[in-house]
Amino acid sequence: MKTLLTLPAAALALALAAAPAGAACYAEYKAKQDNPLKLHYGVMELGNACPPRGEAQAQIAARLQRGGWVLLNVISLFEGTPSKAQQQNAGSNFLRY
Structure with a gap:
């Protein structure tokens, strides 16, 4: 019985450790x-x-201002990997600021 409980607990611990933070x-x-x-x-x-969106806008505007740019609008905030289309559309402004 003890072994039956230990195995699922170990599997759960492994799964949680492998998940991205x-x-x-x-x-x-x-x-x-x-x-x-x-x-x-x-x-x-x-x-x-x-x-939060307002905080993100302030952070983006401050970074852009250092490069001489003015933020017009934030189109979206997202988690995960940017798509190939986003990378291509941004061109040299992909992860520039």
């Missing part, structure tokens, strides 16, 4: 520069967990 959070955004007007779409990594 948390998926990375990414944001899709649009930004601009003035004089001359330039627009770009990008994908940015925000860390291990997605923050």
Whole structure:
């Protein structure tokens, strides 16, 4: 009986240890520069967990501002791996900021 309980407990412990601690959070955004007007779409990594939307917007805007860009809008926040289409659409702005 003791062996029957130990085996499932060990399997559960192994499964929990193998599970990822948390998926990375990414944001899709649009930004601009003035004089001359330039627009770009990008994908940015925000860390291990997605923050509330307002917090994410502030973080994205601050990072973009260092590069001379102004955040227009946050399209989406998501966890997991960005798709190939997102990578291709962002081009040089994929994980740039």
